[in-house]
Amino acid sequence: xxxxxxxxxxHQSLKRKLEPIITEGGFHLSNLEKIxxxxxxxxxxxxxxxxxxxxxxxxxxxxxxxxDGIEDSFFIETEIDARGPTNIVRGxxxxxxxxxxxxxxxxxxxxxxNMDNRFTFAPFLIDLLELGLHDIDADILTTVVKxxxxxxxxxGALNDSQQLGLFGELQILNGQLQEGRTEIIDYWxxxxxxxxxxxxxxENHRVEVKATLHKPPRVRISNLEQLAxxxxxxxxxxxxxxxxxxxxTGENVFSLPxxxxxxxxxxDAKPD
Numbered sequence: 353x354x355x356x357x358x359x360x361x362x363h364q365s366l367k368r369k370l371e372p373i374i375t376e377g378g379f380h381l382s383n384l385e386k387i388x389x390x391x392x393x394x395x396x397x398x399x400x401x402x403x404x405x406x407x408x409x410x411x412x413x414x415x416x417x418x419x420d421g422i423e424d425s426f427f428i429e430t431e432i433d434a435r436g437p438t439n440i441v442r443g444x445x446x447x448x449x450x451x452x453x454x455x456x457x458x459x460x461x462x463x464x465x466n467m468d469n470r471f472t473f474a475p476f477l478i479d480l481l482e483l484g485l486h487d488i489d490a491d492i493l494t495t496v497v498k499x500x501x502x503x504x505x506x507x508g509a510l511n512d513s514q515q516l517g518l519f520g521e522l523q524i525l526n527g528q529l530q531e532g533r534t535e536i537i538d539y540w541x542x543x544x545x546x547x548x549x550x551x552x553x554x555e556n557h558r559v560e561v562k563a564t565l566h567k568p569p570r571v572r573i574s575n576l577e578q579l580a581x582x583x584x585x586x587x588x589x590x591x592x593x594x595x596x597x598x599x600x601t602g603e604n605v606f607s608l609p610x611x612x613x614x615x616x617x618x619x620d621a622k623p624d
Contacts, residue, residue, distance in 0.1 A: 383475070383478060384537040384538075384540070384619065385537065385619060386478050387474045387475050387478060388616055388619045388620060389406075390406055390417070390474040390477060390478065391470065391471075391474050391616065392620065393406055393417055394417060394419050394424055394467070394470055394474070397417060397418045397419040397424075398419040398420075398421050398467070402418070403416045403417070403418045403427075403453065404416065404417055404418065405417075406426075406477070406481070413428055413429055413430075413485040413488075414428075414429040414458075415427060415428050415429070415481070415485070416453070416460075417477075419467055421467065422466070422467060423464050423465065423466055423467060424464070424465055424466075424467045424469075424470055424473055425462055425463065425464045426462070426463040426464075426473075426477055427451065427458075427460040427461070427462055428460055428461040428462075428463075428485055428488055429458055429459070429460055430448060430459055430460060430461045430488050431459065432448055432461065432488065432489065433448065434448045434449060434450070434459065435447055435448045437462075437464070440492070440493075440496055441496050441499070441500055441503045441504075442503050442504050443465050443466065443469050443472075443503050444463060444464070444465045444469075444473075444476075444496070444503060445462075445463070445464045445465070446461070446462070446463055446464075446492060447461075447462045447464070448460070448461050448462065449462055461488050461492070463477075463492070469503075472499070472502055472503060472505075476495060476499050476502075476503075479495050479498060479499070480492065480495040483495065515608060516563045516564075516565065516594065517561075517562075517563060518608065519563055519594065519608055519611065520561045520562065520563025520590075520592045520594070521540065521542070521551050521561050522608070522611045522612065522615060523561075523563070523592060523611065524536075524551075524552070524559070524561050524590065524592075525537075525540050525615055526611060526614055526615050526618070529615060529618040529619070530618070535554075536552070537619070538554075539552045539553060539554050539559075540552055541553060549575065549577055549578050550578060550587075556584075556585060556586060557585065557586045557587075557588065558582065558585055558586070558587045558588070559588045559590060560578050560579070560587075560588070560589050560590070561590045561592065562589065562590070562591050562592070563591075563592045563593075563594050564591065564592070564593060564594065565593075565594055565595075566593075567593065568593075569591050569592075569593040571591055
């Protein structure tokens, strides 16, 4: 079954011509900045109904992203045989189809997912682009294997404990960005990074963030290695006492989406 969209035009079934928008991009960005730029391009594609070229990482293969407000798509120019859509991991489909860009019909490999998965799709695409796209099938498979657990997680809602933990990490990130310490972007490891015991780390410091709703605050350490001394490294445990509502008004103080928007606005405002 073909995916119907005003942006994706099957070969010999011209419905609308698209002019690609080539956006400026740098090749010396932190991963968080790259992700932010791709998220902005998806937002623009949703608002303006135009294809945007994700010039985030230097590569020779032409690529595009677009969104119809329901599904986000990533296009990679290819010579491999056309094929119908296949679900390659939960929430992500892969096909090879023809689209029309400007005056040309272009055969592209297509990765497509619901726009609700955008915060998984954007970093997934960063990892895929970094492989160079010399062998598209192999590069997609490699990236899917790496990201399979995160795709499975992204389809289901975070439980209360996971949301609280993420909120605590983002509070630290947001506060540091507010103070102008943009290097914190590179130190944050995030909940999707495997093999890291601590939420923030650089050469000399490790920071583990624990958020709690308890008064007085108390936290649970699930892995004692998080508190084990590391020779030559300063280890910090930050405990945040979180209030769900304002004690004076009873209203919600700051939601997780609000916090994410605040961080994105600070990253967007950061000079290149």
